[in-house]
Amino acid sequence: MQAIAQEVSVKSRARVKAHGEVFTPRSMVEQMLDLVSDDLLFVDKTFFEPAAGDGNFLVAILQRKLRMIEKHLERDVWVRESLFAVASIYGIELLEDNHQEAKAAMLEEFAGFHAGHGALPDAGSDVMRAATFLVDSNIMCGNTLTGRDWLGDEIAFSWWVRDDIDLGIVIRQPFTFNSLRSSAPAPSLFDYLIEPDRYAPCRIEHVHKEVRAGD
Numbered sequence: 001m002q003a004i005a006q007e008v009s010v011k012s013r014a015r016v017k018a019h020g021e022v023f024t025p026r027s028m029v030e031q032m033l034d035l036v037s038d039d040l041l042f043v044d045k046t047f048f049e050p051a052a053g054d055g056n057f058l059v060a061i062l063q064r065k066l067r068m069i070e071k072h073l074e075r076d077v078w079v080r081e082s083l084f085a086v087a088s089i090y091g092i093e094l095l096e097d098n099h100q101e102a103k104a105a106m107l108e109e110f111a112g113f114h115a116g117h118g119a120l121p122d123a124g125s126d127v128m129r130a131a132t133f134l135v136d137s138n139i140m141c142g143n144t145l146t147g148r149d150w151l152g153d154e155i156a157f158s159w160w161v162r163d164d165i166d167l168g169i170v171i172r173q174p175f176t177f178n179s180l181r182s183s184a185p186a187p188s189l190f191d192y193l194i195e196p197d198r199y200a201p202c203r204i205e206h207v208h209k210e211v212r213a214g215d
């Protein structure tokens with residue numbers, strides 16, 4: 001007899017009551033992503049999950065982007081593009097255990113994609129360290145309603161802006177989450193940034209080294 005994996009939509013009644021924690025079934029996640037399937041054809045198109053849970057939407061978005069990369073792009077850019085795909089997916093989750101699960105699931109998906117093509121990156125490699133750094137920077141534990149983490153600090157994300165000419169180069173541009181919903185919209189993207197020139201441009205595989213401009 002074959003075991004059938006059960007999808008868990010509720011962890012406990014207490015958590016449903018306290019945090020509204022009910023997970024969307026995989027089939028429904030897929031149906032919802034079908035509604036934005038054109039956007040998922042672009043590696044750099046950004047997605048944000050305000051109540052990330054265990055990462056079910058985040059991982060499904062990454063999966064679709066990786067499938068697109070595999071189908072339409074040359075193999076020699078898969079590492080680079082898969083890192084930009086990770087860099088484009090953002091989330092906030094209130095509960096620490098869900099937050100850890102969401103990040104782990106993203107990294108498992110990333111590593112699984114490369115392993116499936118016989119190129120599992122070493123945990124200590126630049127590729128895996130860059131992926132881990134991007135996931136840690138983009139999926140934050142905190143409260144989406146206040147834009148603050150559990151210490152009360154403002155949640156800060158970064159745009160990972162790809163160079164127009166050398167497609168492997170990224171420039172990190174930090175911003176606070178709350179700045180995005182300011183009632184008076186800033187005239188341009190750059191008005192939202194914290195210290196726009198803080199980081200030096202670098203290859204995306206080296207983004208975890210956080211090289212500062214002028215270093």
Ligand SMILES: C[S@@+](CC[C@H](N)C(=O)[O-])C[C@H]1O[C@@H](n2cnc3c(N)ncnc32)[C@H](O)[C@@H]1O
Pocket residue numbers: 019020021022023024025049050051052053054056057092093094095098142143144145
């Ligand atoms: C209804 S579940 C949905 C999870 C996932 N998005 C899904 O559809 O399967 C809601 C999630 O949002 C989280 N959450 C509740 N209030 C939140 C808040 N103010 N900020 C961030 N996350 C929150 C809960 O911890 C829970 O994991």
